[in-house]
Amino acid sequence: MKTTGETIRAKREEKGLFLRHISYKLKIDTAIISKIERGERKATRKQIIMLAKILKLDKESLLIQYLSEKILYEIKDEELGMQALKVAENIIKYKVTKNK
Amino acid sequence: MKTTGETIRAKREEKGLFLRHISYKLKIDTAIISKIERGERKATRKQIIMLAKILKLDKESLLIQYLSEKILYEIKDEELGMQALKVAENIIKYKVTKNK
DNA sequence: ATTTATTTGACAATAATTGTCAAATGTATA
DNA sequence: TATACATTTGACAATTATTGTCAAATAAAT
Numbered sequence: 001m002k003t004t005g006e007t008i009r010a011k012r013e014e015k016g017l018f019l020r021h022i023s024y025k026l027k028i029d030t031a032i033i034s035k036i037e038r039g040e041r042k043a044t045r046k047q048i049i050m051l052a053k054i055l056k057l058d059k060e061s062l063l064i065q066y067l068s069e070k071i072l073y074e075i076k077d078e079e080l081g082m083q084a085l086k087v088a089e090n091i092i093k094y095k096v097t098k099n100k
Numbered sequence: 101m102k103t104t105g106e107t108i109r110a111k112r113e114e115k116g117l118f119l120r121h122i123s124y125k126l127k128i129d130t131a132i133i134s135k136i137e138r139g140e141r142k143a144t145r146k147q148i149i150m151l152a153k154i155l156k157l158d159k160e161s162l163l164i165q166y167l168s169e170k171i172l173y174e175i176k177d178e179e180l181g182m183q184a185l186k187v188a189e190n191i192i193k194y195k196v197t198k199n200k
Numbered sequence: 201a202t203t204t205a206t207t208t209g210a211c212a213a214t215a216a217t218t219g220t221c222a223a224a225t226g227t228a229t230a
Numbered sequence: 231t232a233t234a235c236a237t238t239t240g241a242c243a244a245t246t247a248t249t250g251t252c253a254a255a256t257a258a259a260t
Contacts, residue, residue: 001191018205029251034207044249060180067184069169072191080160082192084167089185091101091172118236129220134238144218 004048004065009037011055025054042070104148109137111155119156125154142170 019030034040052059075081119130135141152159177183
């Protein structure tokens, strides 16, 4: 599976856009876009939304991918990460059930 | 299900300890412990480990509970949170499979 | 060979987190 | 009731993490 950065780079290149084009629209230095695409930096939520718009990527899919990476970042060195994920899921499920 | 803070408070009271006891061991103000127990602040990872030790709570369980809350915090206002969680899970699963 | 695009890394700006402190409030009991 | 101790509250200070700029280095395309 591609990372968010890879998805963005692939689409940007497909569209023949340069970093400076994105950089101009997002009002940040090309250095950051470069880093985001290579996974050296995380984008902000706003940037993800704008990137989806600019590159005509599906907003929801990109956001899901982005959020999943944020989650994984949170537990990257954790032995118990998977278990924590499952507990988190159950808590959400419970909340949803409750509100029926 | 109890929150991490509730677990901590319950055990602390069961053991007849005051905030100042915990505060002394953790080298932070009672104000913070109070807030952590009531869910107004998040603990740090270190504090969770120390709290498990001091209160003789199962370290792994407390850590899982704590991490799951951190994860949930990350997606608390996100429509797509659940889907992101599932993607995150699949990515972990895939990584594990790959390394066999 | 130049020009243009991207990458790198030092470091500045900003934002989020974690803490202190003092005063207010709650609780028990002499 | 009063007084002693425990907890809570909120303003704000300190610390740490994140996000950004910039300039120089490297890579790619004419």
